[in-house]
Amino acid sequence: MPAYVIFLREQTNDPEELKVYSSKAPAGLDGHPVKPLAMYGTHEVIEGPQVEGAALLEFPSFKEAKDWYYSPAYQDAVKHRLKGGTYRGIIMEGISSGN
Numbered sequence: 097m098p099a100y101v102i103f104l105r106e107q108t109n110d111p112e113e114l115k116v117y118s119s120k121a122p123a124g125l126d127g128h129p130v131k132p133l134a135m136y137g138t139h140e141v142i143e144g145p146q147v148e149g150a151a152l153l154e155f156p157s158f159k160e161a162k163d164w165y166y167s168p169a170y171q172d173a174v175k176h177r178l179k180g181g182t183y184r185g186i187i188m189e190g191i192s193s194g195n
Contacts, residue, residue, distance in 0.1 A: 098190035099158040101165065103151040105136070106182040113180030117173050124170030128163065129156050148181075154190075161187045 108114065136149035155161040164170060165187065177183065 097157065097192055099155045099161040100133075100155040100188045100190060101151075101155065101161050102186045102188065104143070104184040105148045105150070106184065108148060108181045113176045117176035117180055119148045119172035120176065121170070124164070124167060124173050127170065128165060128167070129160055130154070158187060158189045 115147075131154040132151070133154050134150065134152040136151055139147070139150055141147060153161075155164065165174075
């Protein structure tokens with residue numbers, strides 16, 4: 097069953113740290129079955145507080161999403177994202193299509 101990682105950027109605190117994150121994050125994807133579905137594009141908040149942007153990533157399973165997030169390569173990058181902004185992150189299991 098697929099799983100999705102959702103990041104909501106609530107506020108940018110340090111654009112330079114986000115640049116470091118952007119340079120390191122691709123290495124964290126190597127060897128992980130991830131499919132970016134949406135990355136900080138045009139959005140409209142229809143409920144809740146405003147956000148600056150959102151990202152949506154698809155993985156084949158919940159375990160593979162967690163393996164990616166907690167991998168040493170991604171953890172090396174994510175510390176810069178968290179210094180650069182205020183984020184909310186969620187791993188969410190998808191539903192079976194019933195096929």
